[in-house]
Amino acid sequence: MLLRSLNCPNCGGRARLLRGEQTAACLHCGSEVKLSQAYLEEQARARRFPTRTFVRLGMKADWQGAQYEVVGRQVFQDPEDATSTWEEWVLVSETGEVLFLEFDEGKWKLSKSFTPQQTPSPDQLRNAPPGRVVNFGDTHAMVTESGAALIVHVEGELPWLVRPGQATGYVDALRAGEFFCVEWTEDAIECYRGHFVDQRQLCTLFGQKEALIALDRQQLSHQSRRRFGAVCIAAGVLALCCWIYSFGGGQVVEGGMGNTPLAGVTDEGVRFGPVELRARDRVHRLEIQGKMSDDSNWVAAVLEDAEEQELVSADRDMWDEHGVDSDGAWHESDLSASHDFVLRKPGQYYVRLYAEPEPGRTPSLGTSGSFVLREGVLNGTWLGIYGFLALVIGTCFLLSGSPQTVQKFQESMASSDD
Amino acid sequence: MPSQTQSLNCPNCGGPVRVEHRSVRMVACGYCAGLLEVVPDGVRMAGTAARLVPLPTQFRVGQTGTIRGRPFHVLGRVRYAYDEGVWDEWYLALDDGQAAWLEEDDGEYILARPEELQGVVPGFDQLRIGVRLTVNGYSLMVTERCRARVAGAEGQLFSRALLNRPVNFVEGNAGGRIAYLEFSDDGVEFGIGEPLDRSDVRVEA
Numbered sequence: 018m019l020l021r022s023l024n025c026p027n028c029g030g031r032a033r034l035l036r037g038e039q040t041a042a043c044l045h046c047g048s049e050v051k052l053s054q055a056y057l058e059e060q061a062r063a064r065r066f067p068t069r070t071f072v073r074l075g076m077k078a079d080w081q082g083a084q085y086e087v088v089g090r091q092v093f094q095d096p097e098d099a100t101s102t103w104e105e106w107v108l109v110s111e112t113g114e115v116l117f118l119e120f121d122e123g124k125w126k127l128s129k130s131f132t133p134q135q136t137p138s139p140d141q142l143r144n145a146p147p148g149r150v151v152n153f154g155d156t157h158a159m160v161t162e163s164g165a166a167l168i169v170h171v172e173g174e175l176p177w178l179v180r181p182g183q184a185t186g187y188v189d190a191l192r193a194g195e196f197f198c199v200e201w202t203e204d205a206i207e208c209y210r211g212h213f214v215d216q217r218q219l220c221t222l223f224g225q226k227e228a229l230i231a232l233d234r235q236q237l238s239h240q241s242r243r244r245f246g247a248v249c250i251a252a253g254v255l256a257l258c259c260w261i262y263s264f265g266g267g268q269v270v271e272g273g274m275g276n277t278p279l280a281g282v283t284d285e286g287v288r289f290g291p292v293e294l295r296a297r298d299r300v301h302r303l304e305i306q307g308k309m310s311d312d313s314n315w316v317a318a319v320l321e322d323a324e325e326q327e328l329v330s331a332d333r334d335m336w337d338e339h340g341v342d343s344d345g346a347w348h349e350s351d352l353s354a355s356h357d358f359v360l361r362k363p364g365q366y367y368v369r370l371y372a373e374p375e376p377g378r379t380p381s382l383g384t385s386g387s388f389v390l391r392e393g394v395l396n397g398t399w400l401g402i403y404g405f406l407a408l409v410i411g412t413c414f415l416l417s418g419s420p421q422t423v424q425k426f427q428e429s430m431a432s433s434d435d
Numbered sequence: 436m437p438s439q440t441q442s443l444n445c446p447n448c449g450g451p452v453r454v455e456h457r458s459v460r461m462v463a464c465g466y467c468a469g470l471l472e473v474v475p476d477g478v479r480m481a482g483t484a485a486r487l488v489p490l491p492t493q494f495r496v497g498q499t500g501t502i503r504g505r506p507f508h509v510l511g512r513v514r515y516a517y518d519e520g521v522w523d524e525w526y527l528a529l530d531d532g533q534a535a536w537l538e539e540d541d542g543e544y545i546l547a548r549p550e551e552l553q554g555v556v557p558g559f560d561q562l563r564i565g566v567r568l569t570v571n572g573y574s575l576m577v578t579e580r581c582r583a584r585v586a587g588a589e590g591q592l593f594s595r596a597l598l599n600r601p602v603n604f605v606e607g608n609a610g611g612r613i614a615y616l617e618f619s620d621d622g623v624e625f626g627i628g629e630p631l632d633r634s635d636v637r638v639e640a
Contacts, residue, residue, distance in 0.1 A: 083633075109491055109542065110491065110542065111491055112491060112492060112493040112542075112633075113490060113491040113492045113493070113539060113541075113542045114542035114633060115541045115542040115543075129542075130541065130542075130543050131630070132543075132545075132608065132611060132613060132630040133608070133611065134608075134610055134611035135608065135610070135611070136576060136578045136608040138565045138576060139564055139565040140565065154610070154611060155611070176490075176520060176541055176542075177519045177520035177541065178518065178519045178520050179519070201564065203563075203564065204564065204579065204580050204581060205564065205578065205579040205580070205581075206564060206565075206578045206579070
């Protein structure tokens with residue numbers, strides 16, 4: 018007995034069933050309507066196997082010009098895996114045509130019975146692992162899944178008799194987007210064909226205008242997310258390119274280079290300049306470079322104004338080491354440093370190079386230090402951070418706007434795990 | 436298209452009954468639900484026709500229409516019941532004077548014509564799913580078998596559709612056509628049918 022046909026035997030009015038109750042009360046005359054044991058069992062099973070979809074018994078659907086009604090629902094289970102269940106809604110038209118709407122692993126399939134030119138034999142069906150071809154005479158399809166299906170729940174008014182506990186063998190197959198299914202028992206082999214339906218087709222089928230509007234909104238939102246994600250990724254890539262470029266970025270300022278042997282550097286340092294810096298508010302870079310072999314020195318470059326006022330500096334404990342170990346010869350060094358600054362006041366500036374050897378050592382003759390002043394340098398560190406963040410944010414938005422891509426990726430990962 | 440029309444009266448209630456085709460063997464009286472057997476001198480009472488619970492369909496007794504462009508006329512209907520449900524067989528008179536039946540099972544249509552069985556076929560119990568055999572030159576594989584009974588009838592009928600009469604059916608796929616073997620106390624009958632698309636059938640309002 019179906020809830021929608023639960024009518025009062027006294028006045029014919031609609032009776033209302035409260036969850037868990039053994040009787041229903043008529044909404045019109047107040048009579049108590051006793052429920053059959055079969056109906057109560059169906060209700061108990063329905064609570065065990067609630068639908069995961071918006072489809073409900075009694076819903077109307079339009080398909081190829083005919084109106085259908087959802088009259089029943091069957092829930093199937095893999096006999097070897099009780100956690101694997103799928104459901105099938107049965108739709109019947111006013112003229113008796115039957116459609117099957119299956120929901121399995123998040124996908125919808127709409128199918129109907131058909132007579133192939135050649136029905137596969139039970140032997141062929143029992144031996145049809147995924148990948149094998151099923152021949153229907155005038156067409157063929159590749160098996161995607163085969164096994165047994167146990168009916169664990171039935172509700173509604175199915176046009177045939179089905180009892181929970183019945184099992185059927187089945188073979189699912191695909192050909193160019195068309196879906197085939199062959200089911201067999203001891204007494205019958207039934208063939209079905211159909212196709213997958215997406216959420217939009219499903220909403221159209223059931224005339225769910227509000228759901229269609231919501232779907233449109235969702236798609237617009239996804240589109241916006243994808244666009245924003247793409248812009249972020251493009252900006253991130255650009256920023257990262259600039260960041261990479263910034264390692265050697267900018268132009269050397271005229272006269273902005275100097276080099277001196279470190280052995281001759283006194284405590285006052287060696288002053289270079291003047292250097293004319295003109296690019297107001299641009300990022301400048303003061304780079305220092307050491308040249309030494311098996312030596313270690315502290316090297317610094319200080320930018321000064323005409324009054325010898327220290328403005329910015331770059332310094333580093335520079336070293337260079339050679340050696341031989343069990344892996345062979347090795348060479349390590351740390352011989353450069355830089356400091357970026359924004360020029361606020363154009364004018365003449367000086368660079369003073371300082372050096373100090375490791376205590377107890379004197380710089381060797383070939384050891385020297387140099388500096389380079391560049392202007393128009395990109396602010397590389399922040400560009401790198403911005404670029405990385407933009408890439409991460411862009412990817413997140415792109416993925417959140419492409420749920421199907423994510424789903425396919427997860428499915429492919431799951432199948433590769435299997 | 437009636438090939439002959441014979442107006443008679445029900446021996447039970449006196450209501451008028453019509454026999455419109457030479458192959459009609461029984462008539463269900465539309466007034467008293469009496470099931471009448473057609474005999475050479477008229478009709479005689481043979482039993483009672485059960486009232487049929489209405490199921491969704493576009494056919495009714497007396498309806499006219501076309502199948503693939505060929506006119507037909509619905510003479511009667513027999514409903515068979517088996518373990519898993521029921522199906523209807525609509526008896527049709529076609530424009531060429533031949534009779535056919537249109538099986539309607541879960542919304543699927545198959546138009547079948549009886550053929551005289553030539554030779555011998557295995558018994559119902561031997562015809563399991565997947566068995567291959569040749570009947571009347573048709574090479575077929577058994578795809579369905581069931582033990583059924585007559586659940587009700589209306590109009591003019593080609594078969595002895597007595598209530599609860601047991602009939603065993605075997606259905607096979609013969610190169611995309613459907614072959615039938617019908618085992619009853621009358622012996623074995625054979626028919627060959629073709630699946631129809633909904634668009635093949637046009638009924639007149």
